[in-house]
Structures are given as structure tokens and as C-alpha cells.
Amino acid sequence: MIPPPESAAPLALVRQRSLGWRLVWATLVFCALFIMVSVLALTWSAWNEGLTRMDAELAQIEQIYGDTLSKAIWELDREGLQTHVRSAKGIPSVGKIILTVTLANQPAEIFESARTGWTGPGWAPVRKLQLTYAPFPGAREEIGELVLFGDEKVLWQRLRSQLATIVVAQLLQSLMLAGLIMLMFNRMVTVHVRRIASHLEGVRPGNLGTHLSLERSSQSQDELTQLVSGVNQLQGSLASHLERQQRYEQELAQHRDRLAQLVQERTAELQAANERLQSLARTDPLTGLPNRRHFDEAKATEMRRARRHGHSLSLLICDIDSFKDYNDHYGHAMGDTCLRAVAQALRNQLGRAGDMVARIGGEEFGVLLPATSGPAALMLAERLREAVAACAIEHLHSTCAQVVTISIGLAVRESGATEEFGALFQRADQALYRAKAAGRNQVVGPENRDWPAKKGEAA
Numbered sequence: 317m318i319p320p321p322e323s324a325a326p327l328a329l330v331r332q333r334s335l336g337w338r339l340v341w342a343t344l345v346f347c348a349l350f351i352m353v354s355v356l357a358l359t360w361s362a363w364n365e366g367l368t369r370m371d372a373e374l375a376q377i378e379q380i381y382g383d384t385l386s387k388a389i390w391e392l393d394r395e396g397l398q399t400h401v402r403s404a405k406g407i408p409s410v411g412k413i414i415l416t417v418t419l420a421n422q423p424a425e426i427f428e429s430a431r432t433g434w435t436g437p438g439w440a441p442v443r444k445l446q447l448t449y450a451p452f453p454g455a456r457e458e459i460g461e462l463v464l465f466g467d468e469k470v471l472w473q474r475l476r477s478q479l480a481t482i483v484v485a486q487l488l489q490s491l492m493l494a495g496l497i498m499l500m501f502n503r504m505v506t507v508h509v510r511r512i513a514s515h516l517e518g519v520r521p522g523n524l525g526t527h528l529s530l531e532r533s534s535q536s537q538d539e540l541t542q543l544v545s546g547v548n549q550l551q552g553s554l555a556s557h558l559e560r561q562q563r564y565e566q567e568l569a570q571h572r573d574r575l576a577q578l579v580q581e582r583t584a585e586l587q588a589a590n591e592r593l594q595s596l597a598r599t600d601p602l603t604g605l606p607n608r609r610h611f612d613e614a615k616a617t618e619m620r621r622a623r624r625h626g627h628s629l630s631l632l633i634c635d636i637d638s639f640k641d642y643n644d645h646y647g648h649a650m651g652d653t654c655l656r657a658v659a660q661a662l663r664n665q666l667g668r669a670g671d672m673v674a675r676i677g678g679e680e681f682g683v684l685l686p687a688t689s690g691p692a693a694l695m696l697a698e699r700l701r702e703a704v705a706a707c708a709i710e711h712l713h714s715t716c717a718q719v720v721t722i723s724i725g726l727a728v729r730e731s732g733a734t735e736e737f738g739a740l741f742q743r744a745d746q747a748l749y750r751a752k753a754a755g756r757n758q759v760v761g762p763e764n765r766d767w768p769a770k771k772g773e774a775a
């Protein structure tokens with residue numbers, strides 16, 4: 317199974333990292349920086365405005381009090397001077413007033429008044445005015461100097477009240493902007509992105525046909541529209557890909573089944589051919605009897621079985637008499653026919669399971685008789701001989717009869733004996749030799765035996 321991609325985070329986690337909130341935070345951070353810069357600029361501007369305003373106020377005071385004070389100096393109205401100085405000091409932007417009277421031929425006199433707690437002009441403006449008086453037109457005389465110190469505390473007080481307004485206004489502006497952006501972003505983007513995410517979470521191979529659609533104006537053509545059509549196209553191509561894959565898998569399964577069937581058929585054919593080959597390799601093609609190789613395999617098997625079970629094992633070697641003469645006079649083809657007829661006659665006489673007749677030489681047949689005693693084997697050998705003679709295959713050139721006959725050499729491996737098959741075969745072969753020597757068409761058994769000879773058996 318394909319593991320889910322890392323981006324497939326749970327929905328709750330996605331909500332915690334909402335794009336809207338991130339946007340709001342970014343806006344707020346930007347607004348905070350913006351507020352700091354703009355507050356600094358506005359404060360600097362408000363400070364300069366305050367200075368200008370105070371300077372203008374001091375200039376206005378100069379204008380108002382200049383003439384009045386000049387007149388009071390000229391008239392030497394000291395009480396009036398003190399009253400005017402005190403009243404000017406009461407104006408909010410004035411921190412201190414110094415009036416220096418410099419009348420001709422009189423010592424300079426100073427009137428000064430300062431606001432309680434005034435420590436100096438600091439950043440506040442200071443204005444100096446030369447007081448003059450014209451007793452008659454064309455005669456102007458300098459009579460003193462008026463110095464007005466602005467009150468720095470007033471400057472700071474005014475700045476503080478402005479600063480609060482600036483900060484509150486900027487804060488409100490930023491918060492409203494962030495809220496508006498979040499609201500719009502939420503309505504225009506976040507809601508639809510969540511819808512797309514939940515649609516994608518629910519996409520399965522079985523519902524690829526269910527297309528994604530957003531609840532918004534069909535006339536909107538923007539990145540979300542592109543995203544929706546991209547998702548739908550992807551689902552479409554996935555669906556056709558899966559369909560193709562399913563088809564290929566079905567075809568592949570059919571091919572696999574067909575291939576398995578072909579392999580099965582071919583294996584069966586090969587097995588049959590193999591069995592045929594095996595059978596051919598172990599069968600004499602002329603007579604259809606087991607051949608020499610088959611006879612050798614069977615003799616080994618029967619020897620082992622005789623040893624294991626303590627059975628006796630009898631062996632007959634049958635040889636057609638004067639067969640060379642038969643061939644010479646009747647032809648090789650007739651010789652073959654004769655061989656097939658003799659083989660058939662021998663086979664017909666063997667009915668017991670385990671008995672075996674094989675063609676072990678040109679006109680020589682070996683008969684294996686497992687668990688068969690000497691007398692029984694002798695009886696069977698006689699029956700074989702008679703059966704061949706009973707075929708009555710004409711053989712006018714035989715030395716022993718007018719028909720085809722066989723001679724049989726018999727050897728018996730008694731139960732419990734230790735001799736090998738080679739020795740048994742040799743004894744059967746010697747018996748056959750004796751049968752031939754004794755005139756053919758007869759059965760010859762072992763020389764030293766304790767069972768009587770049968771009818772037709774050579775002594």
C-alpha cells in the first residue's frame with residue numbers, strides 16, 4: 317500500500333495553521349512596524365508644529381504687549397509694568413518674562429516673572445524684542461528690551477495629548493485593516509481551500525467521477541478556478557489510467573490462465589512422449605516384447621525381491637531351432653514374421669503377474685519366473701515349447717521337425733541361495749546348450765535336481 321504523503325496532515329492541524337490567521341499575523345506585524353515609523357514621523361512633525369505654534373503665540377504676545385509696555389516705561393509707570401509682566405506670564409505658552417528698562421540717563425532696571433517650577437527654556441523658543449518709543453513723530457528712542465521664554469512643559473504636554481491621538485488612530489486603522497483582510501481572505505480563499513482539501517481527502521478510486529465544485533459565482537475566473545479545473549482534470553486522467561490498468565490486469569490474467577493451460581497441455585504431451593520414448597527404449601520393435609535393457613532391469617529387480625522375500629527365481633532361455641536355415645530358405649522377412657509369431661505364442665502362455673518374457677537376442681527369448689519353483693518352471697517351459705510347435709509354422713529345413721520349434725534351457729535359483737544372476741543365466745544357457753546338443757525341440761533342466769523330469773524333457 318502506498319503510504320500517505322507528508323502533506324496529508326489532519327484537518328485540525330490545517331486549521332491551526334490557517335492561511336487567514338497567518339495573513340492577519342503578518343498584517344499585524346507589518347502594522348506594528350508601520351505604526352512605529354508613522355508615530356515617530358508624526359511625533360516629529362507634531363513637535364515642530366508645537367514649536368512653530370509657541371513661537372507664533374510668543375510673537376502675538378510681543379505684538380500685544382510691546383506698545384503697552386513701551387508706553388508704561390516712557391511714563392515710568394512701574395506698577396503698570398509689573399502688572400503687565402505678571403499678566404503676560406499668565407498666558408499658558410509663556411514660561412518666563414524678562415523686561416529690561418534702559419532709559420537714557422537712568423540705571424537699567426529689570427522686571428522679571430517666571431512660572432512656578434520653571435527651570436529654563438530647554439527646547440522651547442525664546443523671543444527678544446527691542447522696545448522703542450516715539451514721543452513725537454520722527455523721534456524714536458530705544459527704551460528697553462523684552463525677552464519672552466516659551467514654556468517647555470507646555471510643549472511636552474501638547475505633544476503628549478497629540479501622541480495619544482496618533483497612536484490610538486493608527487492602532488484602530490491597523491486592526492480594522494487586519495480584520496478586513498482576514499474577512500475578505502476567509503470569504504474569498506480559505507473557505508474554498510478547505511472545501512478543496514476535504515474533497516481531496518475523500519477522493520477514492522471508486523468516486524473519481526465526482527467532480528469538485530466551489531460555491532461561488534460561475535463568472536469568477538481566477539487561480540481557484542484554475543485549481544478546481546486542474547483537480548478535475550487530474551481525477552479524469554486518474555480514472556482513465558485506473559480503467560486502463562484494470563483492463564491490462566484482466567488481459568494479463570487471461571494470458572496467464574491461457575499460458576498455464578498451454579504449459580499444462582505441453583507438460584502432459586511431454587510426459588506422454590517421454591513415456592512413449594521410455595516404453596520404446598525398453599521394447600523390442602519387431603516383436604513388441606520387452607527388450608534386453610528391460611529384461612536386465614527386471615532381472616535386477618526380481619533378484620532383489622527374491623533375496624528380500626526368500627523366494628526362488630526360475631529362468632528360461634528359449635531359442636528357435638535351425639533359424640538360420642529358416643532365414644536362408646524362407647527369407648529374412650518371413651524370418652521376422654516367424655519371430656513375431658513365436659513371441660506372441662510365448663506371451664500368450666504367461667498369465668501370472670510378475671512373469672516376463674523378453675527378446676534378449678536375435679532368435680533368443682528370456683523368461684523370468686519369480687517365486688516359481690523348479691517343477692512349476694519345468695511345466696511352464698514345456699507348455700511354451702508346445703505352444704510354439706502348435707503354431708505350426710512350416711520349417712521343412714529344420715533338423716528336428718517339419719515346423720518351427722524351440723529349445724529351452726532352465727535354471728532355478730532356490731530360495732536362500734546366494735548366487736548372482738550371472739551364474740543363474742550361465743546355468744540356463746548351459747542347459748539350453750545341452751538341449752540343442754540333445755537334438756533340439758526340448759526342455760533341459762538343472763543337472764543335479766531332486767524333482768523328476770517332465771514329459772518331453774531331455775534327461
Ligand SMILES: Nc1nc2c(ncn2[C@@H]2O[C@H](COP(=O)(O)OP(=O)(O)OP(=O)(O)O)[C@@H](O)[C@H]2O)c(=O)[nH]1
Pocket residue numbers: 602635636637638639640641643647648649650651652655677678679752756
Ligand atoms: N529374420 C530374422 N533373423 C534373425 C534375427 N535375429 C537373428 N536372426 C537370425 O537367426 C539366426 C540364428 O542362427 P544360429 O545362431 O546359427 O542358430 P540356428 O540356426 O537357429 O541354429 P540352432 O540355434 O543351433 O538351432 C541367424 O541366421 C540370424 O541371422 C531377426 O531379427 N530376424
